Amino acid sequence: MAGTVLLAYYFEYTDTFPVHIQGFFCYDKTFSKPYPGPDHTSKIPPVLIYSLVTAIPTLTILAGELCVLFTKAEGTQEKTIVTADCCYFNPVLRRIIRFLGVYAFGLFTTAIFANAGQVVTGNQSPHFLSACRPNYTALGCQSTLQYITERRACTGNPLVVMNARKSFPSKDAALSVYSAVYTVMYVTLVFKTKGTRLTKPTISLTLLCLAMMVGVVRVAEYRNHWADVLAGFFTGASIAIFLVTCVINNFQRLLPIGPPARTQRPDSMLGVPMVTLPCVESPLEKLSGPQTPRSSAYSEIT
Known part of the structure; x- marks a missing residue:
């Protein structure tokens, strides 16, 4: 968990991983949409998204576990689990910590996957040229087929230009779908x-x-392409499904370990239990039995 949090921090707030610089065509209409402004001016700002993806699953899991605790019959409730020689955890608290811990791990993992894709690809957003503000005269742009690869082609704000190069995949779409799929699977499987x-x-x-x-909203405000949003949806949904099915086993309760099963006698090759086969006397058993008259006579002579 500490490693994922630290890696997500380096991707988001530091320049440890530089963004790949891609070129662009002169007067490319794909990247010529108007600049929508900073992300916090959006109709769904990142602060609201981060608050919802944190609050909704947490409240849902807390409410679900409390409902399961109060509605479950007393005889079928789990007992206190001993996790060490001196540590005792209530089953409800143990489940809440496990589900929320896995969810938090997946949330940071989704952010890492999205940031890594943005850094590696460096795909431009629809408003890239509006943020870049290239000087087409100095660059010698005479046709739309001319490709510009110069790193200093942009004259706009460097921070805005750098954010405009982080479009694929959409991180907001990935986080929102991850939160939704994880919560939906919890509601469907637990309730x-x-x-x-x-x-x-x-x-x-x-x-x-x-x-x-x-x-x-991200597409309507010219902040991402449809391909960026679909890639974010796929990333978030895949991580949520993997964690639910493979890590926490569809939110199932851990079954207590019962006493070892009694070993059964092996069956014969004919498929008939060995206890039903006829018993055959051994020659050694005959020798160890009562002596015959011939043997007793021989003993008298000797």
Whole structure:
């Protein structure tokens, strides 16, 4: 966990991993959309996204575990788990810590995957040329087929230009879909209350729609391409599904280890248990039995 947090910090707030500089074509309409402003001026700013992806799963898991605790029969509840010689944890607390810990690990992992993709590819956003402000006259642009590879071609704010080079995949879309898929799978697999057939679908579809809206807003504001948003959706959903199915085993409870099973006698090659086969006397057993008259007579002569 410490390693993922540290790596995510270096990707996000330091220049340890420089962004790959890609060239562009003169007057390319794909990157000529108007500059939408800083990210905090968006209709769905990153602060709101980070707050939602942190608060919604946490509150859902807390509410779900408390509901399971109070609605489960007393005889079927898990007992206190001994994790060491002196450490005792309540099963509810243990499950909450495990689920939220795995979720936090996946959240930072998703951010690392998204940042790594942005740094390696260096794909420009739709408003790249508006942020770059290239001097086409100095660059000698005479046709739209001319490709510019100069690193000093941009005259705009360097920070804005650098952010405009981080478009693929969309990190906001990846984080939102990861949070939604993880929470949806928790609600679907844990809540087993009867009589609420539409509750789980309503909650799940609401969360998925909110995640999809983040990607739609990113495209509508010319901050990302559709390919960037779809790649972010795929990244976040894949990490969430992997963690739920392979790491925490679909939110299943750990079964207590029972006494070892009694060993059974092997069966014969004919498929008939050995206890049902007829018993055959050994010649050694005959020798160890009562002596015959011939043997007793021989003993008298001797």
